[in-house]
Amino acid sequence: MKVLIVEDDAVSRELLRVIVQKEGYEFRTADDGMAGFEIFNEFIPDVVVTDIRMPRLDGIELLKKIRMVARDVIVIIVTAHGNENIALEALHLGANNYLKKPINLEELKILLSRYFSLYKTKTVRKDITALVTTQNIDLVVDSDLDLIPSVAEYLVNQVRHIYSTTDLISVELGLSELLLNAIEHGSFNITGDEKEEALKNNTLVDLYNQRKEDESCKSKKISIQFNRNKSYCEWIISDEGNGFDYTYMPSPFTDRLVTNLHGRGVFISKLQFDSIEYIGKGNSVKARKNITP
Numbered sequence: 207m208k209v210l211i212v213e214d215d216a217v218s219r220e221l222l223r224v225i226v227q228k229e230g231y232e233f234r235t236a237d238d239g240m241a242g243f244e245i246f247n248e249f250i251p252d253v254v255v256t257d258i259r260m261p262r263l264d265g266i267e268l269l270k271k272i273r274m275v276a277r278d279v280i281v282i283i284v285t286a287h288g289n290e291n292i293a294l295e296a297l298h299l300g301a302n303n304y305l306k307k308p309i310n311l312e313e314l315k316i317l318l319s320r321y322f323s324l325y326k327t328k329t330v331r332k333d334i335t336a337l338v339t340t341q342n343i344d345l346v347v348d349s350d351l352d353l354i355p356s357v358a359e360y361l362v363n364q365v366r367h368i369y370s371t372t373d374l375i376s377v378e379l380g381l382s383e384l385l386l387n388a389i390e391h392g393s394f395n396i397t398g399d400e401k402e403e404a405l406k407n408n409t410l411v412d413l414y415n416q417r418k419e420d421e422s423c424k425s426k427k428i429s430i431q432f433n434r435n436k437s438y439c440e441w442i443i444s445d446e447g448n449g450f451d452y453t454y455m456p457s458p459f460t461d462r463l464v465t466n467l468h469g470r471g472v473f474i475s476k477l478q479f480d481s482i483e484y485i486g487k488g489n490s491v492k493a494r495k496n497i498t499p
Contacts, residue, residue, distance in 0.1 A: 207325045209318070210251035211235045212242035212268060213284070214260040218307070222255060225311055229318055239263025243271050252325050253280045253318070255305075258292055266296060273300045277372035280321050284309065297477055302379060312408050323355035324378050343432040349393035349423065349445075351386070351414060358382045361432060365439050368497055377439075377495060380478030384443050384491055385428065387472065392445025392489050393426040394418070440494045442485070449487030 209231045213219035219235055226233045234249045236242035240262040246254065254272060258265035269281055283304040285293040293304040303317060341364065347353055358381045362374055369377065390396045394417035404410040417423045431442040476482045479493040 207253065207318075207322050208232045208234075208249060208251040209253045209255065210242065210246055210249055212237075212239060212254065212256035212260070212265070214238050214257060218257070218284075218309070221309065221311075222314075225314055226255075226318070229315060231318065231322070239265060239268040242268055246272060247275075251279065253282065253321050255282045255284060257284045258296070259286065266292065266299065269296055269299055269301055277370070278375055280324070280375065282317065297474065302375075303474060310405050310408075312410055313405055320355065320379075320382055323359065324375055338434070339436055341432070341434040343430075345430040345432075347428050347430070349389045349418070349426050349428055351389055354382055354385045354389075357385060357430065361430070361441065364432060365434065368434075368439065369495070373495070376478040380475040380493060381441060381443075383472070383475040383478075384441075384493060385430075387475075388428050388443050388445040388447075388489075388491075391450070392447030393428065394420075394423050395447060436497065438480070438494050438496045440492060442490060442492045444485075444490040447489050449489035452484040452488045 209226045211219060211222045211226065211233060213222060213235070214237050216237075219237065223233060223235055231253075234245050234251070236245050238260045239256070242254075242256060243263065254268075256265045256268055260268075263271075265283055269283070272279060272281060277300075280303075281296075281301045283293055283296040283301045284307060285304055286307045293301075296304065302321075305314060305317075343361075343364065345357065345360075347357055358378050361381055362378045365377065366374060390401065391398075394414065396413065396417060400413065401410065404413045426446040429442075429444040431444075433440045433442075475493070478495075480496045481492075481494045483492040483494075484490070485492060
């Protein structure tokens with residue numbers, strides 16, 4: 207996987223470079239948006255990590271230029287404190303995710319690993335499933351975070367002939383976020399504050415392992431129901447957790463959501479589908495994406 211890093215601050219750029227190189231990805235770097243776009247056209251990266259505030263061409267304008275020539279490149283925006291609303295604007299303009307400074311290294315590694323899974327499955331060929339007009343699949347899987355890429359890949363393969371490459375990436379990103387939420391907050395009963403604290407202390411993996419071995423968590427399953435007809439595809443993801451009061455979910459434009467690490471996954475998943483609906487006590491979520499004739 208090829209990663210382009212666009213960052214005008216030398217220290218931040220070097221930190222990103224070290225992480226990307228250490229994870230084994232091919233990379234290039236640029237010190238402003240203009241140079242970044244020139245390298246983009248030459249390098250043709252799979253992932254772009256770009257700062258927002260830069261000379262000559264800022265991250266928003268770079269994102270717009272990238273989206274004019276490539277819809278299937280994953281773009282991660284890096285924002286400083288106080289620029290959260292700009293990050294939300296970037297998501298609406300087609301960015302796939304964002305990171306806050308100072309960058310949490312564990313979170314960056316997790317994102318890159320997730321996107322590497324997408325990269326590996328981007329060019330699976332079409333097959334006889336293109337002739338199917340209705341389809342129903344039920345899956346029951348263990349609450350194992352390592353299974354998320356494979357489950358999301360399997361589900362996306364069912365609709366690979368239906369959607370564009372850009373939409374397929376959106377679906378896989380959205381399903382991955384919803385599956386992650388189901389395991390973290392449903393099966394493992396990890397609160398938003400607990401996750402945020404673990405990310406700050408780089409102990410998220412330890413927290414996962416602790417809950418995975420907990421007797422009250424280890425036996426819980428995740429159910430996925432996939433339904434397809436001529437008009438739309440629908441995924442219903444359910445966990446065996448206690449649920450939550452989704453009628454009091456914060457608006458995606460409030461400061462608390464955009465400034466905290468938790469809650470962002472729900473907002474990002476909403477951007478990938480035409481509708482998101484929570485069911486029952488909140489431990490089931492229905493995601494729907496329309497099929498354009």
